[in-house]
Amino acid sequence: MLRLENVRKTFLYKNAKGKESTKVAVDNMNLRIDDGEIFGLLGPNGAGKTTIIKMLTMLSRPTKGNIYYGKLNTRNDAQAIKKLIGVVPQHINFDQDLTVGENMQLHGRLHHMPRKDREQCISEMLRYVELSERVNDSVRALSGGMKRRLLIVRALMHKPSILFLDEPTVALDPQVRRRIWDLIRKMHKAGVTIVLTTHYIEEAEALCDRVAIINKGKLIALDTPKALQEKIGSYAVEWDKENGEREFKIFHSKEQAKAFANNLSQQNILRRRSNLEDVFVELTGRKVNS
Numbered sequence: 001m002l003r004l005e006n007v008r009k010t011f012l013y014k015n016a017k018g019k020e021s022t023k024v025a026v027d028n029m030n031l032r033i034d035d036g037e038i039f040g041l042l043g044p045n046g047a048g049k050t051t052i053i054k055m056l057t058m059l060s061r062p063t064k065g066n067i068y069y070g071k072l073n074t075r076n077d078a079q080a081i082k083k084l085i086g087v088v089p090q091h092i093n094f095d096q097d098l099t100v101g102e103n104m105q106l107h108g109r110l111h112h113m114p115r116k117d118r119e120q121c122i123s124e125m126l127r128y129v130e131l132s133e134r135v136n137d138s139v140r141a142l143s144g145g146m147k148r149r150l151l152i153v154r155a156l157m158h159k160p161s162i163l164f165l166d167e168p169t170v171a172l173d174p175q176v177r178r179r180i181w182d183l184i185r186k187m188h189k190a191g192v193t194i195v196l197t198t199h200y201i202e203e204a205e206a207l208c209d210r211v212a213i214i215n216k217g218k219l220i221a222l223d224t225p226k227a228l229q230e231k232i233g234s235y236a237v238e239w240d241k242e243n244g245e246r247e248f249k250i251f252h253s254k255e256q257a258k259a260f261a262n263n264l265s266q267q268n269i270l271r272r273r274s275n276l277e278d279v280f281v282e283l284t285g286r287k288v289n290s
């Protein structure tokens, strides 16, 4: 089990006038992630998701508060925790001058894997993501989707029990995105706990057992996508505003939604089930991708 207790992260920076200011990136966060979950951190750009992942994976220290892996604390037990976790960063960070196999070798060596284990693991992992035939190709020659798949299995080489993925499908087309989702599900089935960040609502809905909605460094909701959606109300009515934008309202009963829709004089009225996007807009007043 992974636990954040009163975690806060601030950054000092110089504002436009050159004056030193403090940015609160993560504000008093309390969170528990259970073994075996696919857990999603959902929020718009700048919400604090990457900062949280960096603290969880010990690339950055909390300004205040503590992060526990069971009884291990990231402040004192970094070496032991590193063996438990795998990290898939947001930006592709292979050595582009090396081949696929050489990049995997490098990662295995950094994790002190014996040569024999390394060789076996690399061929197993490349087979897993159908990249065996590319082992001697330069990483540069791979497509974006292939690089992402390779990034994921590279993080699994030392057999971590928790895998962190920061925006695993950012900038990928829908077909490639689905393939990455299948890979994440496959790893989860194999027993790996998954923690991912996303600003794609569909990704959180498709993959996550539970979702934490983060806005401006704060945790504003935490539950299963279905429970979050039921809490705000399961029925939505939407319509065109005068400026052409869509507006919506959420209701707890179908009858209320129907009565409201019947009394509307606006154009293009639609009744539908509510979704996670509605939850986000209701709670934050913002669209997730704005």
Ligand SMILES: Nc1ncnc2c1ncn2[C@@H]1O[C@H](COP(=O)(O)OP(=O)(O)OP(=O)(O)O)[C@@H](O)[C@H]1O
Pocket: 011, 012, 013, 023, 024, 025, 043, 044, 045, 046, 047, 048, 049, 050, 051, 052, 199
């Ligand atoms: N090193 C830093 N110095 C100053 N401010 C920072 C630093 N790192 C992050 N921030 C600020 O902290 C806030 C949270 O940033 P973070 O990258 O965690 O957001 P995010 O939710 O991951 O966004 P994105 O989806 O764009 O990656 C932002 O306002 C960001 O500008």
